Amino acid sequence: MRIGQLARRSGVSVRALRYYEEQRLLESARTPGGQRDYPDEALERVQLIQDLFAAGLSSRTVVELLPCVSTGVATPAMLDQLITERDRIAARIQDLTRAKTKLGRVIENVTAANVARD
Amino acid sequence: MRIGQLARRSGVSVRALRYYEEQRLLESARTPGGQRDYPDEALERVQLIQDLFAAGLSSRTVVELLPCVSTGVATPAMLDQLITERDRIAARIQDLTRAKTKLGRVIENVTAANVARD
């Protein structure tokens, strides 16, 4: 599969895929002419990368954790980092939940005020 | 209250407070000599700003929504935006929850493998 097709299937840009390779998050074979040629598994890989990015992990962290995420084998240090990241995500969820509640109350207030005025 | 004290109380940097003012998120009176002088309510204001930033809102969005968040009065457009932001946060929470679950499974796998090996 070439880069354009992988981009369309995964929903990320061509530029992003090249960036992932630059960051050693994603490998590619090359055609004799030098064009990237991806195996089918690359699609899942890209989706995994996106998930980890979406979780707020940096590309540096992702490149460190990807091996054990896909192989299931980890050093103690990697396990530590996994746990740290999971806890960071949990804390972030708490923050967002608080903010959401706050906004929800503002919306209720505003709505109530508008209804009262009508 | 001067800027250093507000910074210590709120836990944000002096630079950040000046930045908030630049972005029209925060006002200050000035002493005859030109130094910033904040009322006590500034502390809550700063904490509110931090909460909204933590929720992923940009300073542009915050400056648009702050009036109705503090006054409870909103135009229909502002209400729309409030709802949009709340939904965005909710979606983000979903993403993070999925990512956390994923990482949790990886941690379980790794732990199980290590225990088995011992």
Place this chain on the structure above:
DNA sequence: CCTCAACCTGACGTAAACGTGAGGTACGAG
């Protein structure tokens, strides 16, 4: 009056994850 920490205004630096050309090459269709 002197000092010195705290404050002031520019103004340039930073990091992350790409976006966006510029200028040239590869490949499938006809």
Place this chain on the structure above:
DNA sequence: CTCGTACCTCACGTTTACGTCAGGTTGAGG
């Protein structure tokens, strides 16, 4: 063989929320 589209490698631009000097001013204590 030729066309057009997809691809290639630089390499600079973008955005946000500040960090970090530089060079000068203010204000409370002694």
